[in-house]
Amino acid sequence: MQLHGLIHSFPKHIKFFIAAFVVVLSIGYISGLLFVGQTESTNPDGIEENYLGNEEVEDVKVMKFEKGEREMLTIIHTHILSMSFIFFLLGGLLAISSLPLKLKSFLMIEPFVSIILTFGGIYFLWKGVGWMKYVVMISGTLMTAVFVIGAGAVLIQLFSSEKK
Template identity: 50%
Template structure:
């Protein structure tokens, strides 16, 4: 079955539902993104300090302590589960767009891999593999880039006329 470009053929009420979903999903995603900025300053050192603490830094703005294992497992568990569902749904919507096959596959699979790398990397960093902070930052950037690209592509193709082709 060929799904390519089928998003334009959906009924108006389904398109409206998807458009509203994308707006609310983006609000939630970028609220989380803002939280990450507040807690890590979007730097590799900030990422490491957020999970491992900064007690030895006497000039730190705020003292942070290493997160306990239960908290780490809760953060990783909830983020992997919820973000896999988010990117599965978004990937399903991307599958209905009209894109080059390689780009479509990348936007459907990459964020799921980045979820594993980001949150697996956070766990390994917490477990003393400190170099993982760079992997966490890179995979987080890739995941966010895929999210924005997917939402923009789906949103614009959602409201494209049925007879228009890319």
């Protein structure tokens, strides 16, 4: 079965269905990023503070407390499962695109590595491995970049007529 470029042969109503899905998925992903921004977890120290608290820091705007084990396991469990589905579905759409094979493969596989590094890193940070905040920040940024590129590529592929 030939998957490469299959997306170009879909009828218009299926292309619009896929486009609507990718747009709504992107809105959901971006709203999650807005939440991360609200928790001030966009830098290494903010990431650390979000999970380990800041009760011992003087002169803070918002008091944060260390997350408990149950809360951490819930955060990690739900994010790993939901993000795996997000990237599985987006990867499936990338698989039928006409992007170059190496780019397509990277965009399909890398998010799963970043999911493990990001949420595994959050767990290890919470367990006291302080340098994991950098791993979390880098892998989270890469995961977001891959999402944006992948979603954009799918939308472009849906409405480009030629196979590349």
